[in-house]
Amino acid sequence: MKNIRQIIIIGLCTLTSTMQAQHVSHRSFAHYNKRVAQFEREGGITSQSIVMLGNSLTENGKDWSQRLGNSHVINRGIIGDNTVGMTERLCQITPHQPRAIFLMAGINNMVNNAPVINVAQQVISLIEAIREQTPQTKLFVESLLPINEKNGRWRTLAGRTNDIPLTNMYIRAYCESHDIVFIDLFSKMVKPGTNVLREELSADGLHITEAGYAIWENELKKHIANL
Template sequence: MKKILSALLLLSFALFFSQEKKPMFWQDIQNFKKLDQENAPPKDAVLLIGSSSFTKWTDVSDYFPGKTIINRGFGGSRLTDLNYYAEDLLAPYQPKQIIIYCGDNDFADNHELKAEEVVSRYKTFYKKIRKKFPNIEVDYISIKYSPSREQLWPQMKETNQKIEAFMKKEKNAEFIDITKAMEDADGNVRKDIFLEDMLHLTPEGYQIWAKVITPYMK
């Protein structure tokens, strides 16, 4: 009897910890799967993959009339998370274009992180995309300079420069630089296009993004 009780206790603990130790963003990915089950994702869409700047752009389709967009941004994600969930983020879809916004959370997660590491993470994800979609358009939006993360701007600037150089060498690939568009006449980052957290964008901020992104849209 004691052996049976011990076995049941061990099983209970195993089940408890298996439920507790879900990978970060696991639930977000399950939500995407549920959406795809409820409505089959359209073919030849523009697939957005990235972090909260996409997640919070809930009305993104309104900014690009006539475009079919699938938004698969999940808040707080880093390039490491895009790599971890690459199969889940890519396999269900047949897009004509992928646009990525991710990278600033990598630095927020580790202030000592070097630009080379973030660039390496991006290249890894890019290669995973190319393995599945050799010829579609793949674009990367530059890491924005959020006022709340000003101490990280030097690493972000270096990362943007290195990813831009990488993308210029690739076929069917573009680096979409939103930096200048988010500055005022004096070259300072406009704080008025950020929410109170000085991290996420206001609708006007997204209007600026949309104006820059539109020429790159397939």
Template sequence: MIDTPLIRRSLLVLGLLGAAGLSGPALADGQPTVEQVAGMQKQLADWPQLARYRADNATLPAPTAGKPRVVFYGDSITDAWGRNHNGSVFFPGKDYVNRGISGQTTAQMLVRFRQDVIDLKPAAVVILAGTNDIAGNTGEATPAMIEDNLRSMTELAKANGIKVVLASVLPASDYPWRPGREPAPKIRALNGWLQQYASQVGATYLDYYSAMDDGQGGLPKRLSADGVHPNAAGYAIMAPLAEQAVQAALAR
């Protein structure tokens, strides 16, 4: 039997409804729908979503000489890159592997870092994360908590000989699924820390923010339909910046 009150308490604590993309209308009595309950049960059974890429990782061939593998690691902004825009290929001709999962926070990404990054034996990793922590997708996260998770991912990568690119969080003036959280100043503060930390530990800082800010801490409409996720024009700005940062990291 489904313990609906327990599930509803879990939603309040973990914010799984928005994190799982399950923010559709509930039943008239305020209870979650059957589809929402099934999605929540699935999310709770595999919180870091280790199953998402397990089969893909098992069939991924080893890197080839002279063609450095790079893992792009993140949330929905990475997940959608090269998948949802006119069938475009993710960095054609490159051994660049997309390991983004929509809705994820840095805590979830840290849990799956060994499986989805280290075990793929990349030369470098591009980490783009933090906006979902600020949104509270898996509960409230302090700046220190976000920073600790990013530090841990960086340290794991460096301990395994993987060059690290730390990407700035993209601008956002609001979150459609969690309105009213005023993320813009929090994103600016996190990016300031990311830049400083990258310099401190010898990682490469990738500044998407400056190229995409509308001047008020948000994404301009020409680059995003919802103010959070880039459209094709947004990814067209990000791609050369990412490539430049990857090459700089590999040259270190």
């Protein structure tokens, strides 16, 4: 009888902890706060979910379940988000122990001339947090996408074209040494022989068009099929 009571108490504590964990106390810019509140209202993540975690590139993909042909795929991207914001809102995701997480992070960490190694380490720290909080979830780490500085719109990323593949190199090396799948989207979207995003894949040099998403979709479908 004593053992049964202990099991019930442990179960209630775990349930309470999970429910509390879904509230994000971190407050950032207005769109971040709005999206976090929306995610809390919607819920919907289960042990069968495949979570797309990322920034504007992920959010702008909109209905990833339709793109990938899998009803369990959930979009958890936030325009302008970085590794700090994503780490803070893991509590909406990891307590549910989802089936898989596809992570794209890092481009918004490159502002203010942040050194490549620092950006890579920030992404790696996020990866480690995910692995620690939900070790049985299959984690897929997507490379940073290339940019095209031609139109000069994104001044905070000025001069970072060649830093992106270096950042990817560090992240990839970490993933390979820790048995984490690294998905190379970067090489699929650059002009041959350069590190520059192909012009037909973006209207502003950073965010991708439907042609870019088609490339992304095709790469992810290879992995979705094996889940």
